Amino acid sequence: MSRQQHRATVSQPEETVTHTSSREKMNLPVLSSILLVISTVHAFQYTDLVQYIDSHQEEYVEALREWVAVESDSSNVLKRPDLHRMMEMAAQKLRLMGGTVELVDIGEQELPDGQTLALPKVVTAQFGNDSSKHTVCVYGHVDVQPAKLEDGWATDPYNLTDINGNLYGRGASDNKAPVLAWIHAVEAYQALNMELPVNVKFVIEGMEETGSNGLDAMILAQRDTFFSDVDYIIISDCSWLSRRPALTYGTRGNCYFFAEVEGPKQDLHSGVYGGTVIEPMTDLIGILARGSEAALQLGYSFSPHGQNNLSYATPS
Numbered sequence: 653m654s655r656q657q658h659r660a661t662v663s664q665p666e667e668t669v670t671h672t673s674s675r676e677k678m679n680l681p682v683l684s685s686i687l688l689v690i691s692t693v694h695a696f697q698y699t700d701l702v703q704y705i706d707s708h709q710e711e712y713v714e715a716l717r718e719w720v721a722v723e724s725d726s727s728n729v730l731k732r733p734d735l736h737r738m739m740e741m742a743a744q745k746l747r748l749m750g751g752t753v754e755l756v757d758i759g760e761q762e763l764p765d766g767q768t769l770a771l772p773k774v775v776t777a778q779f780g781n782d783s784s785k786h787t788v789c790v791y792g793h794v795d796v797q798p799a800k801l802e803d804g805w806a807t808d809p810y811n812l813t814d815i816n817g818n819l820y821g822r823g824a825s826d827n828k829a830p831v832l833a834w835i836h837a838v839e840a841y842q843a844l845n846m847e848l849p850v851n852v853k854f855v856i857e858g859m860e861e862t863g864s865n866g867l868d869a870m871i872l873a874q875r876d877t878f879f880s881d882v883d884y885i886i887i888s889d890c891s892w893l894s895r896r897p898a899l900t901y902g903t904r905g906n907c908y909f910f911a912e913v914e915g916p917k918q919d920l921h922s923g924v925y926g927g928t929v930i931e932p933m934t935d936l937i938g939i940l941a942r943g944s945e946a947a948l949q950l951g952y953s954f955s956p957h958g959q960n961n962l963s964y965a966t967p968s
């Protein structure tokens with residue numbers, strides 16, 4: 653993306669965020685791990701920051717509760733107004749912190765029936781513009797996958813619920829809490845009047861769960877502007893292998909293909925044409941089977957439903 657390309661991913665457990673009861677010493681591992689990442693850049697007053705975080709964690713949980721309550725399901729067109737509101741909430745939080753914030757219009761999405769629908773705008777934000785410092789860009793998303801009680805949730809998915817110190821809610825860990833954790837890390841520096849050791853940028857999207865429509869074009873379009881000075885990209889959107897914070901240092905992506913097989917324009921009687929005309933379904937199955945074999949040989953998983961397993965690597 654610029655002169656140096658590095659990727660680091662701070663991961664989180666699936667859909668739960670750990671914190672302890674208010675009487676105990678609180679533990680916000682996501683935020684702490686973020687501070688540890690930043691701490692590698694410059695020495696800083698770690699103790700002050702940790703104390704600040706400990707004393708504000710109820711506010712952090714409340715902020716997460718507000719965000720989880722928004723049904724920002726990017727796969728459901730009926731929820732698109734909620735998704736737009738979610739992007740505005742993220743932008744507003746960053747604006748209130750004094751960031752240089754933009755809601756970038758990334759155009760429209762074409763639906764299968766031919767209708768078009770406005771894509772949720774992408775939020776970009778910048779804190780600090782010191783050319784002597786490195787610039788870290790944090791990527792995150794605030795859309796979610798569908799969730800209903802009938803799907804097997806033990807609690808209302810859009811009502812953040814604390815069970816034994818674990819917070820349950822749709823998007824709690826994927827990916828609203830990590831986004832908030834990074835924002836709150838910057839906020840903690842500001843509150844303590846501590847200079848950020850790096851310039852921090854945010855790019856927050858709302859279509860990750862359905863294929864990040866429009867994001868690649870937006871990044872390319874801003875390659876020489878917003879992203880031109882970015883030295884490090886941090887993707888905070890993976891899983892932990894345990895309850896301990898993990899720094900994911902390698903990720904794999906998805907590769908999509910569209911296969912369409914055309915057949916005869918009318919039904920053909922099997923007694924007359926069977927064996928001489930190969931059915932489109934048979935051809936399609938053959939294509940998928942060959943694709944699966946090739947993918948497996950390359951070490952990738954393959955799914956005709958378009959949901960490949962993302963794998964990640966974390967230090968042991």
Ligand SMILES: [Zn+2]
Binds near residue numbers: 826827889
């Ligand atoms: Zn995610």
